[in-house]
Amino acid sequence: xxxxxxxxxxxxxxxxxxxxxxxxxxxxxxxxxxxxxxxxxxxxxxxxxxxxxxxxxxxxxxxxxxxxxxxxxxxxxxxxxxxxxxxxxxxxxxxxxxxxxxxxxxxxxxxxxxxxxxxxxxxxxxxxxxxxxxxxxxxxxxxxxxxxxxxxxxxxxxxxxxxxxxxxxxxxxxxxxxxxxxxxxxxxxxxxxxxxxxxxxxxxxxxxxxxxxxxxxxxxxxxxxxxxxxxxxxxxxxxxxxxxxxxxxxxxxxxxxxxxxxxxxxxxxxxxxxxxxxxxxxxxxxxxxxxxxxxxxxxxxxxxxxxxxxxxxxxxxxxxxxxxxxxxxxxxxxxxxxxxxxxxxxxxxxxxxxxxxxxxxxxxxxxxxxxxxxxxxxxxxxxxxxxxxxxxxxxxxxxxxxxxxxx
Amino acid sequence: xxxxxxxxxxxxxxxxxxxxxxxxxxxxxxxxxxxxxxxxxxxxxxxxxxxxxxxxxxxxxxxxxxxxxxxxxxxxxxxxxxxxxxxxxxxxxxxxxxxxxxxxxxxxxxxxxxxxxxxxxxxxxxxxxxxxxxxxxxxxxxxxxxxxxxxxxxxxxxxxxxxxxxxxxxxxxxxxxxxxxxxxxxxxxxxxxxxxxxxxxxxxxxxxxxxxxxxxxxxxxxxxxxxxxxxxxxxxxxxxxxxxxxxxxxxxxxxxxxxxxxxxxxxxxxxxxxxxxxxxxxxxxxxxxxxxxxxxxxxxxxxxxxxxxxxxxxxxxxxxxxxxxxxxxxxxxxxxxxxxxxxxxxxxxxxxxxxxxxxxxxxxxxxxxxxxxxxxxxxxxxxxxxxxxxxxxxxxxxxxxxxxxxxxxxxxxxxxxxxxxxxxxxxxxxxxxxxxxxxxxxxxxxxxxxxxxxxxxxxxxxxxxxxxxxxxxxxxxxxxxxxxx
Numbered sequence: 001x002x003x004x005x006x007x008x009x010x011x012x013x014x015x016x017x018x019x020x021x022x023x024x025x026x027x028x029x030x031x032x033x034x035x036x037x038x039x040x041x042x043x044x045x046x047x048x049x050x051x052x053x054x055x056x057x058x059x060x061x062x063x064x065x066x067x068x069x070x071x072x073x074x075x076x077x078x079x080x081x082x083x084x085x086x087x088x089x090x091x092x093x094x095x096x097x098x099x100x101x102x103x104x105x106x107x108x109x110x111x112x113x114x115x116x117x118x119x120x121x122x123x124x125x126x127x128x129x130x131x132x133x134x135x136x137x138x139x140x141x142x143x144x145x146x147x148x149x150x151x152x153x154x155x156x157x158x159x160x161x162x163x164x165x166x167x168x169x170x171x172x173x174x175x176x177x178x179x180x181x182x183x184x185x186x187x188x189x190x191x192x193x194x195x196x197x198x199x200x201x202x203x204x205x206x207x208x209x210x211x212x213x214x215x216x217x218x219x220x221x222x223x224x225x226x227x228x229x230x231x232x233x234x235x236x237x238x239x240x241x242x243x244x245x246x247x248x249x250x251x252x253x254x255x256x257x258x259x260x261x262x263x264x265x266x267x268x269x270x271x272x273x274x275x276x277x278x279x280x281x282x283x284x285x286x287x288x289x290x291x292x293x294x295x296x297x298x299x300x301x302x303x304x305x306x307x308x309x310x311x312x313x314x315x316x317x318x319x320x321x322x323x324x325x326x327x328x329x330x331x332x333x334x335x336x337x338x339x340x341x342x343x344x345x346x347x348x349x350x351x352x353x354x355x356x357x358x359x360x361x362x363x364x365x366x367x368x369x370x371x372x373x374x375x376x377x378x379x380x381x382x383x384x385x386x387x388x389x390x391x392x393x394x395x396x397x398x399x400x401x402x403x404x405x406x407x
Numbered sequence: 408x409x410x411x412x413x414x415x416x417x418x419x420x421x422x423x424x425x426x427x428x429x430x431x432x433x434x435x436x437x438x439x440x441x442x443x444x445x446x447x448x449x450x451x452x453x454x455x456x457x458x459x460x461x462x463x464x465x466x467x468x469x470x471x472x473x474x475x476x477x478x479x480x481x482x483x484x485x486x487x488x489x490x491x492x493x494x495x496x497x498x499x500x501x502x503x504x505x506x507x508x509x510x511x512x513x514x515x516x517x518x519x520x521x522x523x524x525x526x527x528x529x530x531x532x533x534x535x536x537x538x539x540x541x542x543x544x545x546x547x548x549x550x551x552x553x554x555x556x557x558x559x560x561x562x563x564x565x566x567x568x569x570x571x572x573x574x575x576x577x578x579x580x581x582x583x584x585x586x587x588x589x590x591x592x593x594x595x596x597x598x599x600x601x602x603x604x605x606x607x608x609x610x611x612x613x614x615x616x617x618x619x620x621x622x623x624x625x626x627x628x629x630x631x632x633x634x635x636x637x638x639x640x641x642x643x644x645x646x647x648x649x650x651x652x653x654x655x656x657x658x659x660x661x662x663x664x665x666x667x668x669x670x671x672x673x674x675x676x677x678x679x680x681x682x683x684x685x686x687x688x689x690x691x692x693x694x695x696x697x698x699x700x701x702x703x704x705x706x707x708x709x710x711x712x713x714x715x716x717x718x719x720x721x722x723x724x725x726x727x728x729x730x731x732x733x734x735x736x737x738x739x740x741x742x743x744x745x746x747x748x749x750x751x752x753x754x755x756x757x758x759x760x761x762x763x764x765x766x767x768x769x770x771x772x773x774x775x776x777x778x779x780x781x782x783x784x785x786x787x788x789x790x791x792x793x794x795x796x797x798x799x800x801x802x803x804x805x806x807x808x809x810x811x812x813x814x815x816x817x818x819x820x821x822x823x824x825x826x827x828x829x830x831x832x833x834x835x836x837x838x839x840x841x842x843x844x845x846x847x848x849x850x851x852x853x854x855x856x857x858x859x860x861x862x863x864x865x866x867x868x869x870x871x872x873x874x875x876x877x878x879x880x881x882x883x884x885x886x887x888x889x890x891x892x
Contacts, residue, residue, distance in 0.1 A: 217729050224724045231717040238710035245703035252696040259688050262856050271863060278870075371730050371891060378736060378888040385881045393874040400867050403860075 032056050035153045037146040047099045053168045067171045080163045088313045089358035093151035094302030096144040104134045214363050222304040229297035236290050243282040250275035274399040285388045292381040314359050317352040324348040515541040519613040522605045531593045532556050539635045551636050566630045575843035579618035580771040582611035672784050690773050697766040707755035711748050718744035732891045739887040743880045757869040765862045786840050790833030797826040
């Protein structure tokens with residue numbers, strides 16, 4: 001039992017990782033529409049995801065089918081939701097981050113360059129380490145793209161979206177190019193206006209207590225999650241660094257063991273073996289902390305941003321509504337363009353009320369999901385930390401036993 | 408030879424040797440850990456008893472100790488009789504088997520403590536209290552306390568090296584100077600790094616003295632005794648780097664290096680060649696290991712700092728979380744991480760004070776060992792030079808035989824006798840130093856095995872303790888996480 005995960009290559013594809021990888025979100029898997037990423041291929045700087053759908057819905061031609069999609073197509077889908085006025089009242093599931101293998105690739109390259117300066121064993125070891133790291137990043141990006149799709153599939157309204165169905169079913173390239181410079185610039189300005197606006201809107205005190213509370217809460221929460229996410233990343237990186245050091249120590253102890261002319265040779269070899277094993281566990285601890293803690297925080301950073309965006313949209317709609325009211329009053333006073341002002345006011349009112357209604361439910365769901373996700377991940381984190389600490393302890397104690405007996 | 412377990416006071420002494428740096432109460436745990444040996448086997452193999460040796464007094468005129476009359480070269484100083492019992496023992500390097508056994512059974516404890524700053528500004532220095540507790544009769548009292556400063560230690564080492572190294576004795580090197588470290592202390596920075604520096608130095612000085620007195624010849628050396636016992640010690644100015652003596656040292660070192668390259672020794676004894684190679688390999692590996700361990704210490708300290716930062720951040724997150732149970736769980740997580748941060752800090756200290764310092768000590772010790780091999784080479788060189796000279800003198804005499812200059816001939820013959828004596832002397836010196844080195848290396852290796860075993864076991868125990876604590880913390884947290892509803 002304790003030996004789990006202590007095989008020669010760090011095995012990230014253990015049993016617990018197969019099946020629905022949507023670890024950060026506690027989603028109801030619904031038989032009418034199930035989406036997952038069944039395979040992924042890393043090609044130079046592109047990742048190709050195989051999106052696999054199982055559905056009993058009549059909208060689709062078949063019950064089960066797969067397509068290949070790239071990251072840009074996920075972004076296209078996400079953006080289409082954001083730009084759709086109909087969905088203004090929903091928390092749009094956050095887009096998955098772009099796959100980033102640069103750091104890992106750089107390290108592999110550096111290793112290749114430094115091949116001459118280290119022993120064959122060291123080289124093979126480090127290569128294995130880096131390949132495992134690459135694999136871990138790869139798995140993570142797959143998980144994050146999958147979570148996005150699952151969130152959409154679980155949402156009562158978004159799952160019916162036409163673009164979503166095209167995304168799932170259309171087995172040709174969607175020919176979605178990445179945004180060109182002009183579009184990126186437009187986006188940039190939109191964001192600038194939005195954040196200036198966001199400040200304006202946030203300053204307006206809401207009559208509705210629920211939303212007022214949510215606004216205050218989300219603003220603070222988002223900032224703190226951002227901070228925790230960054231700090232957890234740094235902590236985990238230090239942990240990895242320490243594990244790497246122990247790796248080098250184990251290698252040198254091994255060499256010492258083979259060279260020593262005294263009784264220490266057996267001693268060094270045994271301790272070297274011990275450190276090799278504990279080092280693997282330490283690396284695993286760092287990896288698990290990354291999955292259960294860092295990724296959780298990163299995800300809720302993005303989700304809380306999406307929730308903030310929802311509040312912003314509602315705030316915007318409220319301002320529009322209030323402005324329309326004022327315009328209507330003015331029009332009535334001047335008795336000019338009253339009908340037009342009335343229609344505008346009606347539209348704004350409806351829009352605002354529609355958003356408010358769905359936003360309330362969305363925010364309540366967000367809380368439920370958040371609490372469930374944190375619970376799941378914190379429990380799993382604690383269980384894994386315990387498992388690894390116990391594994392370490394057993395290795396250490398058994399080694400100590402052998403060494404003491406060897407005297 | 409029967410021995411008793413050391414008293415608990417002595418066990419504490421062991422712990423203080425390596426872990427007194429730890430401020431936290433966890434340090435107590437390390438000493439409380441019952442490092443009792445698993446068997447009642449021969450004491451030599453007991454890894455735990457570094458210094459909790461037998462309290463049996465080593466009597467200097469016990470029947471086993473025969474006065475050894477040395478026929479080797481006379482030592483650089485004349486034997487000084489400290490007490491009537493000691494003069495059976497001249498400074499003979501020829502220790503017999505019993506002697507070597509007794510080396511392990513000595514009853515002396517030395518501690519270096521209470522660093523105190525004396526003076527101000529750039530002339531300030533630290534003074535350490537050196538306490539010697541012993542029942543050995545060469546000491547005038549059971550317990551002596553003196554005050555010494557760093558340069559005193561360096562002075563002691565310098566004297567011992569000049570007396571004994573050329574005989575092939577491995578003289579333990581003194582701790583290294585550190586201009587940066589001391590400047591901080593002098594300038595009066597009371598920050599963590601200067602406190603750590605002083606503690607590191609104090610610990611190193613203690614280890615230095617303990618290693619020195621472990622060597623039976625050094626233990627009885629009057630300079631050592633004076634260092635440990637006399638309240639006033641003449642200031643060792645020649646240890647300053649830029650003093651006349653310092654410059655001379657540097658020049659000598661350079662000269663030695665050149666000599667090393669020019670002396671090509673005909674090694675007739677495979678043992679020496681083998682040993683030299685072994686020590687060279689050991690040197691390389693220990694240095695490599697030292698670097699890795701230093702890196703580990705650094706990263707663990709970093710991990711500790713980052714864990715603390717994360718803990719605070721998680722606490723803030725818990726505060727802003729509006730779901731009560733989750734908020735509480737996050738606060739608990741923050742607390743766990745705070746405790747873990749403390750654990751990392753302690754582990755980093757263990758990494759450092761146990762392993763890193765040990766490795767540093769041994770890297771320097773091995774340099775001393777290799778120095779001793781070089782001395783042997785020098786001695787051989789001198790012998791060869793004497794032989795060459797004798798040869799020349801003989802040739803000169805042969806030539807003079809047909810020159811009918813009776814005075815010069817006599818002189819030549821006198822010179823031949825002189826050089827014959829020197830050749831004999833040279834050969835004897837060479838054999839002596841070779842014998843000494845064999846013995847010294849044997850003892851050194853024994854000590855090395857013991858040192859490494861003891862320290863590494865201690866280190867593993869500290870790791871065990873860490874993991875046990877981790878388990879405790881996470882086990883306490885788990886129900887909190889599960890309670891999130």
